[in-house]
Amino acid sequence: MSRKTSEQRPVFPFTSIVGQEEMCEISLLKLSLILNVIDPKIGGVMIMGDRGTGKSTIVRALVDLLPPIDVVENDQYNSHPYDPELMSDEVLEKLKNNEKINVIQIKTPMVDLPLGATEDRVCGTIDIEKAISEGKKAFEPGLLAQANRGILYVDEVNLLDDHLVDVLLDSAASGWNTVEREGISICHPARFILVGSGNPEEGELRPQLLDRFGMHAQIKTVKEPHLRVKIVQQRELFERNPKEFKAKYKEEQDKLMEKIINARKTLKDVKIKYELLEKISQICSDLNVDGLRGDMVTSRAAKALVAFENRQEVTPKDIFTVITLCLRHRLRKDPLESIDSGFKVQEAFKKVFSFNN
Known part of the structure; x- marks a missing residue:
């Protein structure tokens, strides 16, 4: 999915999602996502819930709360322009040679990992033919590169191949992705917040993999008729006029974004x-x-x-x-x-x- 496409798609406002009562399942799910945004080292969130409970809606709404990030222009890994730990080898090489790098701001990336994705699509692949013929490391970055410094969302993670889940969790924990093919090795930063969701009726993750997620939120179908009606009405209003609906919640969204930005700054204290x-x-x-x-x-x-x-x-x-x-x-x-x-x-x-x- 291209960055342009994801920006054009209307996103349901995070603050408009009903279930605000303290300690209810939806508010705890929202809290777990916010806490991971404040401190990504918590290790991501696994969301288990019934079909049609709004798991994907809540996750996709989260990205609107994140402030823009500074990146090196034309860099495929969203490299940080000032922190060497978050730079690709190409950017480090430019700095070493005292070359000028241009800095731009982009929306915090959110990448959806499709269920049928291959390991090459996720991790990236090396063009062996080009590497041999031209003597250069020709690397085609994957989804982990796109998700660097953002959010990687895996719907139905419990149906994903265990090996692929292991790769995702390893990258999320280490902050790096290493691809090795035919004696050629490429390493690039891959620091992202991993969010997985799934339906428990379709099977659980293995305990060894489940343990690697920092937090685990559960969400069940709302039973109260008045809340169900409110959710349906909210969705209808949003679909009728997304811009007007989002404008209604802009003040709340801005306040929440400010709280998150401030929390990131004060966390160390x-x-x-x-x-x-x-x-x-x-x-x-x-x-x-x-x-x-x-x-x-x-x-x-x-x-x-x-x-x-x-x-x-x-x-x-x-x-x-x-x-x-x-x-x-x-x-x-x-x-x-x-x-x-x-x-x-x-x-x-x-x-x-x-x-x-």
Whole structure:
């Protein structure tokens, strides 16, 4: 999908999506996306929900909240003009040779990964014939290059080949994509927020892959008739006149964008006390969570929440707000158990913190 096409397509405003009640499924999903935008190192979001619950709509609405980014003109990897860690080899070479680079602003990229995509389409491919005949590394960048410094969205990720999911998660975690073919190796920056969605009826991801997503949000079909009617009406109004509908929510969108920009700036100043970190680890231990990802993601998400709310120190309530999203998918599944994993996380939290919501 070209960048031009994605910019022309009307996008449903993020702030108009109903379900604003505190701690409801939709508001928690929206929160998990916002926290990942504030701190991409949280590790992305996996969204599981019924068909037709607006998973794709919410994700695509997110990109409108992101500020434009500075990139090097005519660079295929959205290279950062000032940060060497986010530059392609070509841009680094130009700087080394004291060549001038032009800087332009573009909308934060959002790339959709189609279900039938091949590894070459995702990672990019090397033109071996050209490399041999001309002696140059002829590389055709893939979707990971397009998504650098933006969002990569994979709908029906649970139907994607496990090997491909592994490649995506590796790149998302390391921030780099390496392609090796016939003795030729290409490496380029690939720092993106990975968002996956799927329908649990069509199968779950393997636990090893699921654990690699930072947060896990669940969304079910709305049952209340008045909310269902409101959702249908909102959608009809948007489809009738997208520009007018978006203009109605412009002020709210701008305020939310400002909050996100400010949170990104203040995130580094947010503090979390050692005893709170110890309690997070105690919860992970009590729940038999494998590895340390759960501990790290929970503390990162809590700090991002504090930055979003323009505060400076993490409280137990902040941890309670995010911990289910961070740990629910890391619990070992017992097919005979009927207790929801989110409920188990909350109970473990209340026991360790002696906390009542």
